[in-house]
Amino acid sequence: MTFSDVLDAHALSELEELLSDRRLRQAGTWAWDMSGLERIDLACAYALLRSVTRAPETLSVTIRGPRRAVQRTLRRAGLDTVAAIEE
Secondary structure, three states, X not given: OEEEEEEOHHHXXXXXXXXXXXXXXXXXXXXXXXXXXXXXXXXXXXHHHXXXXXXXXXXXXXXXXXXXXXXXXXXXXXXXXXXXXXX
């Protein structure tokens, strides 16, 4: 998945819907490109965390290229404990 612009409360329901797609649950690896993401709010970061923690334990998640501000929010939500964050 590639994220760009801003993920905030306006995008939350659409993000949750995309992350709950059954086909996505069948993948063994998720790679999220966040190099184009300018900002993410905590609610969206928690939605990403929930999607990972509800997935099968064998799931591998990599977050690529997040800006420093985005990284801070992801770490604050705890995503660094369930996903590899590559700068």
